[in-house]
Amino acid sequence: MIVAEQKPLEEIRNLIRGAEKVLVVGCGTCVTVCFSGGEKEAGILASAVRMASRVDGRPQQVTHAVVQRQCEWEYIDAVRDQVREADLIVSLGCGVGVQALAERFPEKIVVPGLNTAFMGMPVEQGVWSERCQACGNCLLGLTGGVCPIARCSKQLLNGPCGGSVDGHCEINADTDCAWQLIYDRLKAQGRLDLLLEIQPAKDWRTSRDGGPRKIVREDLRLNPTGSD
Amino acid sequence: MSSANNGFRTESRLERVLRSGTFAVTAELGPPKNADPAVIRQKAGLLRGWADAVNITDNQTAIVRMSSIAAGKLAFDEGLEPIIQMTCRDRNRLAMQADILGAYALGLRNLLCLTGDHHSFGNHPQAKNVHDLDSTQLIQMVVGLRDHAAFQSGEEIKGVAPRFFVGAAENPFADPADFRPLRLGKKARAGADFVQTQLVYNVPRFREFMARVCDLGVDKQIYLLAGVGPLKSLGAAKYMRDKVPGLDVPNEIVERMEAAGKGIDEKKAKAEAAKRVGIDICVELIQQMREIPGVAGVHIMAIEWEEAVEEIVTRAGLAPRPNGSAAK
Structure with missing residues (x-):
């Protein structure tokens, strides 16, 4: 699988500064299995950004969605309506997913929420190791x-x-x-x-x-x- | 081509010493972390006449230093016979071959092919490392440039091909221990002419390694120079024992270094006593190396202590050096 980890919240907030409506898009494949960009992580990131923006006095509207595979057009198209509503998209896919979203929706700003690390596998609970x-x-x-x-x-x-x-x-x-x-x-x-x-x-x-x-x-x- | 060199593969002086059957001595010169040629000239003065050839290190321990080829040329001009070290860490095959052509054009004749310490140890851990080739493949490339007048890609070299006496390194004390003599055999088959080993302090283990090397017949394919070096202090001995991957410094050596300074209170005298014992140990190691079948010489690594080489070589009975290299 492709193994990734989430960027620090502050870095993500810098990337989305100024956007009013933000859509966090998770991916149901590799990054779900390595607990970095699935449904759960997308939801948590969305609420963390929402809360932080409110604390700062510049509330951002942050929603989230998950596609089954962010690296294929037909799956990405499932979130077309939500994307249309947003000013900016945070991809919680790997680098392939980020680019697929950016290519599919060229008018939107798409930023990465993950750092894609390597192709590897879990060798024990909570530990992933590079293999290829x-x-x-x-x-x-x-x-x-x-x-x-x-x-x-x-x-x-x-x-x-x-x-x-x-x-x-x-x-x-x-x-x-x-x-x-x-x-x-x-x-x-x-x-x-x-x-x-x-x-x-x-x-x-x-x-x-x-x-x-x-x-x-x-x-x-x-x-x-x-x-x- | 061999007729032009009277049967020698190259114009290397080290090749002549080794082929003559003389127990060879090589030493080491570390270029400075600056652009001062005076440093090289000063170190060259300390080594001149005491070694048949001198390794010029290449960004040793992954720390940026003056280029081994530039420093080697400066040392050559001071009358030394340089062995240019080249690691696979910092250059790809294009850059390496370009440098090999240039080094030969400058008059350098020996090249030591190394993997290189990982750059995470050095002063630029942020760098992108290369490792386009490994050390065995680098040997193949340098041998190909010489014996086939062909670049690594197979393209013919039109004009002067670089003819280096090709060195390799081996660490008898790294793991997997069983594989080390076989790995050396691979480097010999790749075409290396000589090998210098990692520092030897554990002589029994080194004997076992050499016995296996000789069983495999590798000693007949390659000249082996055993690495030795004077310990400068108790701290250095402990550091090498505990912190340097792939070095084996037995406790008894550390204890001798410790005993050297016992009962001496004055700091300078204590340090001096330790250095004396460090040199004693090195001289003894060389004498032991000379008795081990398959050992064709020693490589003395007196890191940042070049002035020790004269005494070590003299006390070990290896002075004067042949081929006029002892002329001071």
Whole structure:
């Protein structure tokens, strides 16, 4: 899932300063599951902003809504009427959701209420951990299912650096050394020979380094010759 | 190409010392956190004649310093044989290759390929780090520039290709311990000519590492220089024991540093006594390193204590240095 956390209230209030009618739009997908931008969080943020604006003597009208998926047009269209009423929209979606709302409603000011953090998963109640960086050329088949791009602080491809101690990364003891995890798993599976291969320099063109990315599936397009 | 160099891969003086079978000595020179060439000249004066080659660090511990290539050129002009350190942290493959071409054009002949300490330790933790290549891939790239006259992309170099004597680093004391000799073997297969290790204080553990390196035959593929360094104070010993990831300083070493200052009240004399013992320990370590099969030399890291190198090298019986490098 995409993991995000809410911006500080003061930062959000600065972003919406001057707007009279504010609509907070939550998202029912990833950010609901990571408790940062779902129905509940949208409601709480709306009332927090309402109260704070009243205390300041400049009351803002703040309502909230949730769409099932903020990253697809047809779901966003469900809140079209509420959007029309508002001066400004606070998206509690990930960065994709914010941009989808902004693109769908170009006449409206859309601001982010979340900081999108990473693609990851909950590893225990209340703890999320990064797992994927979307490099566009998955190496997990070579590394025992542990990603060194997302989980090694230096994105090494040929084994651990000299700072790996007791299973920890050199940056801090709370971070696992990805290469220790890789080593342990491949050793347990009797596949350490995989680590003896020299992994050549990575081709980063499939990653963000190649520019903004796009996937086109001609077999799925309704209008393959149409412009996009 | 080899005929032009009488069978040597490069014009490196370090390569000649190592190939001759002489127990090699390298040292380290840290560039200043400013733009003053006098600092390099002063340090170079302290090291000249006492080491076959001198590492010029590259933003060591992720702290901005004078560029290793610029400082290396200054040191070269002072008569040192620099080993230019290059980390993968701060530059991508374009910038690295540009710097490698430039370093060679300036007369530099040794390059040490490193991952680099994580920038969160340094003085710009806000920076974007790079790690386009890892250290093994950097070795491959530098070897490719030399042996195939080709850029990392495969494009041919038309004209003079940079021919560096290529170094690597290995930490025998980091985890997973079993993998360390294998990782060194990978760097040797990538084409590294020599390796310098992390500081050795735990000799029994280092012996185990070397035994495995020799079992794998890696000592026949690469010249290994064991890292040693004089401890400057009890505080430094404790810090290295407790705070530096991947360093193994046994308690007995710390206790010797502590004992050095016992019974001395005067602060300066106490500090001086500790430094004496720090140098004693370093000399003893070098003597032990010379007895370990597969060790081709020592790399003396006297960080911000360059003046100690002369005494260490002399007392360890490694002076004068060959190839005229001992000429003061």
